[in-house]
Amino acid sequence: MDAKLILLLSLTGSPLALVALHSLVLRVASRQSKNFSAQKVTLFLLCCLNAPLLLVGVLLRKNGFWSGVDLVYLLLVYNLVAYSYFHFFNMSETARRIKILVGIFKSRINFVAGYEDAYHPTDSVLVRLERMTALGLVRRVQTDRYVLKNRPFYWTARILFYVRRLLGFKF
Numbered sequence: 001m002d003a004k005l006i007l008l009l010s011l012t013g014s015p016l017a018l019v020a021l022h023s024l025v026l027r028v029a030s031r032q033s034k035n036f037s038a039q040k041v042t043l044f045l046l047c048c049l050n051a052p053l054l055l056v057g058v059l060l061r062k063n064g065f066w067s068g069v070d071l072v073y074l075l076l077v078y079n080l081v082a083y084s085y086f087h088f089f090n091m092s093e094t095a096r097r098i099k100i101l102v103g104i105f106k107s108r109i110n111f112v113a114g115y116e117d118a119y120h121p122t123d124s125v126l127v128r129l130e131r132m133t134a135l136g137l138v139r140r141v142q143t144d145r146y147v148l149k150n151r152p153f154y155w156t157a158r159i160l161f162y163v164r165r166l167l168g169f170k171f
Helices: 003-032 038-048 050-062 068-094 096-105 112-118 122-134 151-166
Strands: 138-142 145-148
Touching: 003 038, 003 050, 003 068, 038 050, 038 068, 050 068, 068 151, 096 122, 096 145, 096 151, 122 138, 122 145
Parallel strands: none
Antiparallel strands: 138 145
16 A cells, blocks of 8 residues: 555544544443533643554555655654544533533523523623623614624534534533
8 A cells, every 4th residue: 555645644634533433432421420621631642643654654664665764754743633533522622602602502591590590700701791792693672681792603513512512522
């Protein structure tokens, strides 16, 4: 098999393997323990997946198919993708703005009282609602009721919501 084809397959397969393994590991971890850090599990998995890529690269280098530059390139690209993935995941894990937008869309949370029940720190939710109103993401229709005003940002939130669902998390 051509060395460049192996490099291409490794580069395209590693992010797919990352998402599949991440989904599996998080589902298993959530069933075994409710007190686990999803961020720590994700970071550990991202680091561990360097090993198979390094092994493939070393074996190909040993057989004369690759140079050291190819191996460095493979690891660099994977780790940059992994870094981006980690921050994408972390944003979906911690961003209340995304949860608020999805909650407004699904009408699960449509009154300020609904936000207070969902998120105890009322002040932080009200500050975020003010920011989202100022950014034109939501519009206040009553004293304590909001509706979506900006669909593109909602669809970004929705994509993150589905990624979280794929990974086994609930809203």
